[in-house]
Amino acid sequence: MLFDNTQRAYHLKTDRELYKAYYLFRLISNSTLVTVGSWFAQLSLKLRLPVAPLFKATVFSQFCAGLNKEESLELVNKLESYKINSYLHFAAEESKTEEGMDISLANTLETLSFSKESSSLPFTVFKATALGPMSLFKKKGDKIDFTNSEEETWKRVLNRIDTCCENAKKMGVNLLIDAEESWFQDAIDEIAESLMEKYNKETPFVYTTLQMYRKDRLEYLKNLHENATKKGFKIGVKLVRGAYIEKENSRALQLGISSPICESKLMTDLNFNAGLDFILKNLEDCSLFLGSHNEQSVKRVIDWMVENKIEKDHPHVWFSQLLGMADHISFNLASEGYSVVKYLPYGPVSEVIPYLIRRAEENTSVSGQTPRELSLIEKELKRRKATVSSS
Numbered sequence: 572m573l574f575d576n577t578q579r580a581y582h583l584k585t586d587r588e589l590y591k592a593y594y595l596f597r598l599i600s601n602s603t604l605v606t607v608g609s610w611f612a613q614l615s616l617k618l619r620l621p622v623a624p625l626f627k628a629t630v631f632s633q634f635c636a637g638l639n640k641e642e643s644l645e646l647v648n649k650l651e652s653y654k655i656n657s658y659l660h661f662a663a664e665e666s667k668t669e670e671g672m673d674i675s676l677a678n679t680l681e682t683l684s685f686s687k688e689s690s691s692l693p694f695t696v697f698k699a700t701a702l703g704p705m706s707l708f709k710k711k712g713d714k715i716d717f718t719n720s721e722e723e724t725w726k727r728v729l730n731r732i733d734t735c736c737e738n739a740k741k742m743g744v745n746l747l748i749d750a751e752e753s754w755f756q757d758a759i760d761e762i763a764e765s766l767m768e769k770y771n772k773e774t775p776f777v778y779t780t781l782q783m784y785r786k787d788r789l790e791y792l793k794n795l796h797e798n799a800t801k802k803g804f805k806i807g808v809k810l811v812r813g814a815y816i817e818k819e820n821s822r823a824l825q826l827g828i829s830s831p832i833c834e835s836k837l838m839t840d841l842n843f844n845a846g847l848d849f850i851l852k853n854l855e856d857c858s859l860f861l862g863s864h865n866e867q868s869v870k871r872v873i874d875w876m877v878e879n880k881i882e883k884d885h886p887h888v889w890f891s892q893l894l895g896m897a898d899h900i901s902f903n904l905a906s907e908g909y910s911v912v913k914y915l916p917y918g919p920v921s922e923v924i925p926y927l928i929r930r931a932e933e934n935t936s937v938s939g940q941t942p943r944e945l946s947l948i949e950k951e952l953k954r955r956k957a958t959v960s961s962s
């Protein structure tokens with residue numbers, strides 16, 4: 572099986588790094604430890620305790636590319652030598668003041684400028700609510716009229732977003748828009764659609780993100796495609812299952828409304844597959860950016876490509892995994908000639924701690940993923956030991 576080659580998957584990791592990854596995944600597979608660890612991390616951030624070296628040596632080195640541009644580009648170049656592309660994201664969470672949002676824009680533009688120094692950075696990304704007040708995204712989605720001053724603030728949000736697009740377009744770098752909680756997503760969808768209409772006339776350059784754990788997303792995708800066909804633009808879709816399941820379900824429960832999320836993992840998987848199939852059948856005017864660590868999902872696309880004689884590096888099919896996760900998929904796919912893009916967050920340790928907490932929590936809550944990581948690392952450690960003892 573393509574994904575079982577652990578030698579390829581962990582080529583970049585020394586024995587020491589591999590042991591470290593093993594113990595780290597062991598730790599984060601324990602939900603009590605993760606809860607206590609997250610609490611401690613948040614507290615140490617508040618109290619400004621000097622815990623950065625501890626994080627740097629553990630979770631940071633597994634899930635982040637580096638502290639700055641130089642360290643991150645070093646990893647980008649290493650990955651490039653294994654035919655893996657990257658997309659970088661300055662993972663700090665700025666304050667939601669106008670100044671904080673301008674800083675977020677400046678960080679996004681700076682990260683984008685790194686693409687000048689590498690040919691393996693074909694994508695950039697932004698999170699819409701980093702560039703505008705969450706309250707306005709919610710209000711817009713609820714179709715509540717803005718006050719005059721909110722109108723002015725919203726214009727600045729749209730300007731920041733358009734500046735990202737203009738700059739990415741100038742540099743020939745594709746642009747991904749992350750998907751967020753459903754109560755912000757209607758406004759984000761509206762923005763993403765207008766950007767695709769404006770920028771995707773020739774090729775899918777702007778990519779929206781669809782979370783297929785949402786019951787309504789397949790219908791949304793079909794309508795989006797119909798609309799795009801009528802108006803003459805291409806669609807780019809980052810297809811994911813969705814990261815905010817607990818938040819979504821508990822909010823729905825609190826408000827006494829029906830949850831927007833599928834009732835079971837099986838329903839999410841069926842919805843996800845239907846979304847995948849729809850995009851693949853419309854590959855002429857849709858581009859797929861598959862953000863998943865699920866081997867079956869990746870295999871479904873590969874099988875379809877083989878069956879339909881689609882070239883491995885078709886410009887409308889991309890596979891993506893997060894740094895520090897599912898290397899068995901990324902490295903093995905890339906070595907077979909498929910287009911792989913690794914998501915590389917970077918930034919000062921204290922600023923990326925919220926991202927690291929989410930990574931640890933997700934690895935604890937997503938059943939199946941951490942055991943798979945652990946068993947693959949174990950397999951590789953055994954293989955290395957056997958190689959040493961036989962030589």
Ligand SMILES: Cc1cc2nc3c(=O)[nH]c(=O)nc-3n(C[C@H](O)[C@H](O)[C@H](O)COP(=O)(O)OP(=O)(O)OC[C@H]3O[C@@H](n4cnc5c(N)ncnc54)[C@H](O)[C@@H]3O)c2cc1C
Nearest residue numbers: 749750784811812813814835836839862863864865891892
């Ligand atoms: C490159 C990349 C980019 C990403 N960008 C985004 C983004 O912009 N926005 C975002 O929200 N997420 C994003 N994610 C995270 C993604 O949505 C998933 O949370 C994560 O990838 C795990 O899903 P999977 O397909 O890899 O694995 P799997 O293990 O097959 O799926 C786990 C997922 O299934 C769903 N699920 C689990 N249990 C249930 C249940 N009981 N009922 C219903 N559904 C269930 C959840 O979505 C869960 O995350 C991204 C992931 C990657 C790799």
